[in-house]
Amino acid sequence: MRSEPKRRVKFRIIFIWTGFYLALLVISLRIYQLQVLEANRLKAKAEQQYFKVQPIKYPRGTLYDRNLEELAVNRRVYSVYALPQQLEDISATVSQLSPILNIDRYTLRKKLNSEKKIVWLAQRINQEQGERVMSLKLKGIEAISEDLRFYPGANLASQTLGFMGIEGIGVEGEGKEGLEYLYDKELRGQAVSMKVMKDGRKKVMMVMKSEENYKQAGSIILTLDRTVQHIAEEALKEAVNKYNARRGCLIAVEPRTGRVLALALYPNYDLNHYSKAETEIRKNWALTDPFEPGSTFKVFVVAGGIEEGLITVNDRFDCENGIYQVGDEDVIRDMRKFNILSVREILTYSSNIGAVKIAEKLGREKLYKYIMDFGFGEKTGIDFPTESKGIVHHYKKWYPLTFRTIAFGQGISVSALQMVMALSAIANDGILMKPYLAERIVYPDGEEKVINQPTMVRRVISPETAKTLTELMMEVVSPKGTGYLAQIPGYKVAGKTGTAQKPKSNGKGYEPGKWVCSFMGFVPAEEPKLAMIVVIDEPKVDYATGGMIAAPVFQTVAKYTLTAMGTLPELSPAGSIAVIPKGKIFTRNSNGIADSLPDAGKTPDFRGMSLKSALKLTLSLGQKPVFEGSGWVIEQEPLPGSDLTGRVILRMSRDRI
Template sequence: MNHRTSIMSRMFILMGLIFLLPFAILVQIFRVNVMEGDGLRELWNSQAIDYIAIPAQRGNIYDANGSLLATNSAVYKIAVDPFAPGVTRDNLDMVGSVLSRHTGRQASYYRNKIRNAPSNSRYIVLERSISVQAYEDIRELGYRGVILEEEYRRNYNFETLSAHTLGYVNHNLDGMAGLEAKYNQTLKGEDGLQQVRRDRSNRIFAYVGAPRQQPRQGSSLHTTIDSYIQAIVEEELENGIQTTRAKQGTAIVMDPKTGAVKAMANYPTFDPNTPAASDTENRRNYAVSDMFEPGSTFKLVTAIAAVEQGVVDFDEIFETPENGRIQIHGQWMRDHDPLGDLTFKQAIAKSSNIATSELAMRIQPERYYQYARNLGFGTPTNIDLHNEVGGRLQKPFEWSGVTLPWMSIGYEVQATPLQIVQAYAAFANGGKMMKPFVVSHLTDEFGNVKERTRPSLVRRIAKEETIQKLMPVFEEVVTDSGTANWASVEGLRIAGKTGTAQKYIGGRYTTSYRASFAGFFPVEDPSYVILVLLDEPRTSFYGGFTAGSVFREITKRIAGLDDSINRSISPGDQLAEENRIFIPQLVGHTEAGAESILKGTGIRYRTSGSGPFVVDQQPSAAEAIADNVVVKLTLGDIQDGESPDGFVKIPDLREMNMRKAASVIRGLGLEIEMIGSGTIYNQFPLAGELMREGRTVTVRGRARSMQNVTLTAAQ
């Protein structure tokens, strides 16, 4: 009995547990759905809800005239998921057929791409960039397995135009150089947010009524760059580099009254649409990120300091040695040629290193240093561009005994091209230095102006009367008696200074040079300051001839665009209609040599006769012609005894003016040193003598008196 009772007790207990299980389940269901339902549903929502970014549109970049330089374009990518629910082979074939109509590829190309993909791949890219129409046609198919993605790409509408100023972006549309980097956050804007749901497979679904934060679109930049001037500068800089066979070059145009940069160019250049296709070196903006010893363009500092400190008399005569060199603290200082006795004006115009260093040594080192700092050397200009460097200017306690004389002629100091432009702009602006800038104002997505750049005065570099005294001195540089006669433009008053500096490489100065010219015009009311810098020109290393020639071509074309400058020039000298060039000396060169000389000048020619040498040319050397004239070259043999290889027969230069003689001599492959001005009365070597190519011909000139002019006219 007891045994049976025990068994029954156990059965009742088991049956009770069995009956209690559904009750427990019902209780748990009640607890989950009723008692804790709201909390659990909130937890599920928090785990299933996510946020995705809504990309903001990157702002545009415009030039000073409103032309669109940089903008965005939509790029559509298409991929397929072969394992998506409801996707069939026919669906995928239809997608391939639609794509084929728009891309020109065979439909089998897309079928093979899907077939050859990894067996478990659920994201097979068919095209990374399709047209808007293709995007719409595929979207209308409504297949779940089709994945359409919209991306944005940065477009630079004029390709290489102003590439170094604009910069470029990476694959994430983040600025990497230029304005794109400097104003990256301003251009990017701020992405918005879209609330979405994720399912258990981590797939994202949008849903009706989901919260959404709209993006804040990027602001647009309106720059001071004038596309017309920029195109002129880039074209003439490239022509100049090809003509002089220089390694690279930089040119900048600035408004001295405001500091607005009108153009900034470097060559070689690159296309910001495909920056990776160019070397890193070509993508660097030399105008702000490279330093160099400026050479004689730095003599502006010495001239201003000497006049301000009263250590020079404009009638003073500087006696330079007959051999053109002098020893200073054990080091030889040389002029480019013996220059004889010079006034202060002539010392600057002819760029005498000896006279300039003598002036500098009359000034206290601390005062000279302060003038150099006042002109912006040794400190950044703070232009709104990426990667600007500040140059190098040693403090006086770091100087050696030869630092001051050598610094006065542009050595033992390093500057950027932009610093040189800023200094000459301050000189042109009556002594008021303005801060350079490239962005004039910012606008929002609706075109409203958010921020505007106002011209900012940095400091006054000198008294106004000092500038007025020195203006004729630097204007004399751009004359027949100065070193920059090749930079002159008929009918236009220009002032400036040449620079020719040896390059310091590997701890010593080499025979490689940088040639430069910094100038401004018109002198009576300067509107443009231009710097041209050429690295290692091979035809000549003198800044007046190489960089000065590029400056002249840029100036002529810019002046042709400016009505106010054109009106100030007499009708016979209208620059817009001038377009005249001087013919180089071609006689004696081989046909290939003549072609090389004419290359890049725009001069067309045709040949007649037979032979390896040019024996005659029409028009003759140094004659000015319109740019549509065709030069006629006669080919033949040069008789024995005329000119051995590597030598040139010197022509008779007497009674020529300095400019024509310079054109003739340089056309022969020689250099010329001009002493005096006006008409040539003596030359060395004499006419008919032979001279090795690359050597220097010295000519002396003097202005003809009215009595001589009258007598000549009477004869």
């Protein structure tokens, strides 16, 4: 009997130890399972809880003009929201926020009393407002900061720069049009993420370096000159409004490099409020909309004839007293009745019949060859999202009348850019260049990358022919020529006028009373620094010609551009911009006219001046003006009376002070 209790005790001990060892075995197996078999899965799960991948958002690159003046920048903005359930004192919150957010107290209180978990109070307010809100440290009031694209020039080069679309708050937009769209990848940079370690309260404990190779957003330096662009837009605006025209464009380039200094269109739109602009106005029609050029095209017909040795400048043609019969029914007319004209006079007086007879001597095939060689019928290759190649039918498809009307720029369609580049070939000793808008990209680490550089397309004509054409075009701008209003005192100008009827939309005939008036030219004629075309579409006047309407715009813009470029006059500068004696400074009187003051080396008062007046004064003082907006000067940096600096910022407004 005594052995029975011992047996039970022994059994219990064995049972307990067996259970212990079994439990230990189970635990060991579980540890093995967790530490070995499922180690990778659990490690990944832990990393998901403690390590987070946080995207890094770098500011979008800046767009600069050729002088590093800002055209498109980033501006820090804040969007303020409330968490109504966390608010402590609504009345105090209303009193402090109302004047900062410019929201009336009733509306603000109503928002703060909302039953929603989150209520937006203000979206994309400026940095000063946002920082003032955050400095209050109000419980239940939060803000999200982000960079918003801002265009200091507002309307400046709007159709060329394009814009960046606005997405949701905190969501980066994309370039939608123009250069913002074309170079979106470069301006945005490569997406990159950073791994961070967070604790249980989701606070960052450690930052792990990203192993990705990435390129930060770069800033792009354009060929555009902000001052030239501004002057061009103002001159276009004045002409379009004066003649009640549909629209106008102006392209200015360096003929020997292909750099585009200005690509101006009017009407334009405010890039900071692009959603208010109609699609038609946003289009860069100087590149996308081909038009019949009219008499400006005669230059290229004459070029072909001279290059082929078929004509000389003194060859004479019968211009049929203004009426030339082609076939049984078709008639070509001149604006004036001419009899015998030399090639020189055909261009000077812009005779249609004379140009037709030169084309007849050149022949269809050779005329077509020179049209194509000058770059018509193909895209120029400019770095822009959209471009038209124009309409140039093969010479085998030309009707007898079409062959002849092409000689004076009707029956063929070209873009304004094609025209100015073809003109530049003449200014560049017969070499056609590729135009471009973006010069190079600069990264935050100092690395630079060339995007475009001067590129020769082909030689079109010989230097001798180019020189001869230059001399002929100089006579067009002489007092007896059709382009006399393009003359610039002190400089020799070579140019050609154009006046073309607009074809009907159905392609059958021409619209009565609808014209495209243009002028193209380069200056200084013998050492060209600037080539330009001006196109005014559908001016509403009784007698519309390129010489009367477009040539004065060329004269205005070219004159100030040459001065800004530091190109000295070739001739006696009588009648040109007056040079202000060194040491004089100016301020405005009651009539807004500059008066000299005795204090030398001080900044004048530009306020109240027009663009032209301010430009004359700054250039004469050796200052580089930066214009923001349009109209009259309302603010300036540095202030009047400050030490004279090499750069002055002038903020403009259409409302005079």
